[in-house]
Amino acid sequence: MTKGAELGNYKVVALPGDGIGSEITDVALRVLDRVTGTMPGLSVSVNSHDAGAQRWQRTGTAMPEETFDACAAADAILMGAIGLPDARHADGREVNGDVIFRLRFALDLFAGIRPVRSLPGVAATLAGAKPIDYVVVRENVEGLYASRTGGTNVRSEVATDTIVITANGTRKVSEIAFGLAANRKGRPLDGRSLVTCVDKANVLSSYAFFRSVFDEVADGYRDIEREHVYVDAMTAFQVQRPDHFDVVVAENMFGDIISDLAAATVGGLGLAPSADIGHEHGMFQPAHGSAPDIAGKDLANPTAMVLSTAMMLDWLGNRHEDRTAIDAAARIDAAVLRVLAEGQAVTADLGGSASCSAMGDAIVAALDEEG
Structure with missing residues (x-):
């Protein structure tokens, strides 16, 4: 304890x-x-x-x-x-x-945990109604969002933000992803335990680095399969074959985007819980916003x-x-x-x-x- x-x-x-x-x-x-x-x-x-x-x-x-x-x-x-x-x-x-x-x-709530699953009584969003039950693990404190107060804006003509990927941060969030996979029942398609790394390693060296650290962690989990998917393909697969996924891990911004898409495939953000966790602290919140248009009603x-x-x-x-x-x-x-x-x-x-x-x-x- x-x-x-x-x-x-x-x-x-x-x-x-x-x-x-x-x-x-x-x-x-x-x-x-x-x-x-x-x-x-x-x-x-x-x-x-x-x-x-x-x-x-x-x-x-x-x-x-x-x-x-x-x-x-x-x-x-x-x-x-x-x-x-x-x-x-x-x-x-x-x-x-x-x-x-x-x-x-x-x-240091470094891991954003976003579970997504088909829910009883909720109309299927996707044609074919394949079962959906996977978890998106979002790296929460690095990536492109690490520049949120450190970017530059020169004379309102040029704005830049810098992506930050560290070996330690990537390793920690990958460990969380494999730990979750070890305690789940596998993907709906066939029960196989699988962790999917979502990146853009074919274009940016930062994502190639993210992938390489992910692979180092994956080497320590011989009973759990791994795969790599580019983020643009991932958005298509989430719609076409969502039953393929078990646990998905991604950099901060990509994790933000694909987790919202995941929620949409099972009925919307109003059904999407989330957790931001670290080794010492945990914060829990719905994935949706404040919806001021219906507030107080x-x-x-x-x-x-x-x-x-x-x-x-x-x-x-x-x-x-x-x-x-x-x-x-x-x-x-x-x-x-x-x-x-x-x-x-x-x-x-x-x-x-x-x-x-x-x-x-x-x-x-x-x-x-x-x-």
């Missing part, structure tokens, strides 16, 4: 954020409270902090130091949605990076946020060898799948008429029935 939290007693910082963030966070915290309340030996205390674009608009600071310090001291971070389209710095960058990127880089789909909460409990459970936390995560996952499968209490984007809070009620009720 790792040092840190007392087994079964965890401290979480919640960052509801902007737009629909507070609505979906409310649902997630109700689900979290219900599952922990029915599982002796598991306690999660949540401390909410104000951070995000709306705070920046009011105060000029998106995340105060005391909030960052609380995140650094917490056992996990649960984030709703950060950012607004019109909240931008003078150079055009959105303010959401002041929160999301700072936490990723400062806490109780229309948001809370699925991704609730599933991200399940990912948080599963990560805490594995990190601390806590079977109860792992079981709690599985219960939340099962409750969400049950609500989706029944299709009677889902939001409009899923073809239903339920509000965000009503879908939350249904997930809580499904938890009670399972418990």
